Amino acid sequence: MAELDFDVFDASQTQRMWDLMREFRRRAPVAPIKGGFVYVSRYREARAVLRDAQKFSNAGGMRPTGLVVPVHDSSIGELVPPVHGPVRKAALAAAQGTGVVTSARAFSRETCETLLDAIVARGSGDLLAEYSLALTTRTIAWLIGVPMEDCDQLAEWGEEIMTSTLTVTNRTERGVGYAESFPEFTNYLEELIEDRIRNEDPSGSVVTRILHSGLEEGKLTTPMIRMILLNLLLGGTGTTRDFIGNLLAEILRRPELHEELHADRALVPAALEESLRLSPPVLYLIRTCTESTQLAGCEIGSGQRVVVGVASANRDEEVYEDADQFRLDRVDPPAHLSFGFGPHLCVGSPLARVEGEEAINTFLDRFAPGQVRLAPGFELEMMPLPYMLGPVRLDVEIVGS
Ligand code: HEM
Numbered sequence: 001m002a003e004l005d006f007d008v009f010d011a012s013q014t015q016r017m018w019d020l021m022r023e024f025r026r027r028a029p030v031a032p033i034k035g036g037f038v039y040v041s042r043y044r045e046a047r048a049v050l051r052d053a054q055k056f057s058n059a060g061g062m063r064p065t066g067l068v069v070p071v072h073d074s075s076i077g078e079l080v081p082p083v084h085g086p087v088r089k090a091a092l093a094a095a096q097g098t099g100v101v102t103s104a105r106a107f108s109r110e111t112c113e114t115l116l117d118a119i120v121a122r123g124s125g126d127l128l129a130e131y132s133l134a135l136t137t138r139t140i141a142w143l144i145g146v147p148m149e150d151c152d153q154l155a156e157w158g159e160e161i162m163t164s165t166l167t168v169t170n171r172t173e174r175g176v177g178y179a180e181s182f183p184e185f186t187n188y189l190e191e192l193i194e195d196r197i198r199n200e201d202p203s204g205s206v207v208t209r210i211l212h213s214g215l216e217e218g219k220l221t222t223p224m225i226r227m228i229l230l231n232l233l234l235g236g237t238g239t240t241r242d243f244i245g246n247l248l249a250e251i252l253r254r255p256e257l258h259e260e261l262h263a264d265r266a267l268v269p270a271a272l273e274e275s276l277r278l279s280p281p282v283l284y285l286i287r288t289c290t291e292s293t294q295l296a297g298c299e300i301g302s303g304q305r306v307v308v309g310v311a312s313a314n315r316d317e318e319v320y321e322d323a324d325q326f327r328l329d330r331v332d333p334p335a336h337l338s339f340g341f342g343p344h345l346c347v348g349s350p351l352a353r354v355e356g357e358e359a360i361n362t363f364l365d366r367f368a369p370g371q372v373r374l375a376p377g378f379e380l381e382m383m384p385l386p387y388m389l390g391p392v393r394l395d396v397e398i399v400g401s
Pocket residue numbers: 058076077078088091095231232233235236237239240243280281282285286337338339340341343344345346347348349351352
């Protein structure tokens with residue numbers, strides 16, 4: 001099959017790929033693209049790949065072929081059985097354990113109110129940095145038990161890690177792994193964990209939940225707990241920032257949507273899902289094929305990297321009527337793939353949804369249509385990243401409140 005002219009590492013293509021994807025879904029739903037990858041653009045095949053983690057493995061993630069990374073330096077998304085199951089269970093206990101999501105709702109609501117108060121008092125602000133990012137940073141800090149005064153530092157470390165070579169090569173110029181590459185951060189987290197263990201964590205917070213999740217005794221080392229906390233931080237900050245940022249951008253650019261949601265709050269959950277479907281913060285996922293196979297007529301060899309086009313599958317016209325339209329009246333639409341699918345489905349999706357709901361509802365409580373608008377001359381600019389979708393900033397001015 002002929003190679004399609006598409007490079008998943010070229011942001012100028014991935015950020016504007018909607019027409020191209022429509023063409024791929026119609027002409028070549030599974031096909032080779034640049035860089036030796038195979039691209040999967042249709043919903044049916046995308047789900048099939050994500051469901052079958054044995055044939056389409058997460059091993060290696062985006063690492064160079066052959067690089068072996070110790071579990072405590074890995075991302076949960078690149079773990080495979082038998083290690084993945086228990087670590088995922090511990091992460092689920094941390095992010096979804098008893099009472100976590102309910103308390104997160106109260107925390108998010110209070111945080112959203114404080115953040116919007118500050119913007120209203122000033123009369124203007126950037127809803128991306130000062131609202132959606134500030135909310136997600138504080139919520140993750142709250143989740144992993146970091147004092148609020150350290151929250152900005154935590155976010156800064158997270159950003160440094162995400163933009164470093166560590167996530168690919170497991171080394172930076174300072175050394176190998178987290179301990180050598182980011183020693184200040186590693187020590188900070190390990191001290192926090194050891195303090196919780198020493199003091200038996202009476203508040204029943206995240207470390208206790210991980211300790212009681214059933215991960216074998218020997219595996220429950222401080223570096224392993226640190227790895228799980230790090231995954232919550234890195235997996236839960238930028239993604240949720242973009243999720244909320246994308247929907248706010250849609251509301252601010254379409255006053256009729258603001259009207260509709262303001263008049264009927266029962267529509268907010270549908271708006272959140274529609275935004276996730278049309279503007280997924282994670283545009284695609286990567287797997288490695290472990291045994292030669294065929295998918296929609298395309299040969300995929302063992303060892304070949306497969307790119308699952310989440311953003312494309314979410315607009316598959318065979319699955320969604322008016323697939324490119326933002327519609328609030330869809331009745332039980334098939335689940336979008338923005339949180340993934342199958343054994344690696346996002347562990348933070350309930351938390352992200354709660355943050356999104358509280359962020360949008362607080363915004364609607366505070367601003368009737370016309371009381372907030374994009375700043376004069378503002379033009380929406382998206383982050384120039386190949387794999388994520390979210391605005392750079394969202395400057396607004398408050399007209400009245
Ligand atoms: C709207 C916000 C979010 C989006 C769009 C998102 C997206 C995703 C996706 C697509 C995956 C699957 C990766 C794969 O299959 O390779 C995933 C996995 C994961 N997410 Fe999220 N995520 C979000 C929020 C969060 C939050 C708030 C947390 C933490 C509290 C989190 C933690 C994780 C973790 C730990 C995994 C790995 C699960 C595994 O491999 O078993 N995510 N996320």
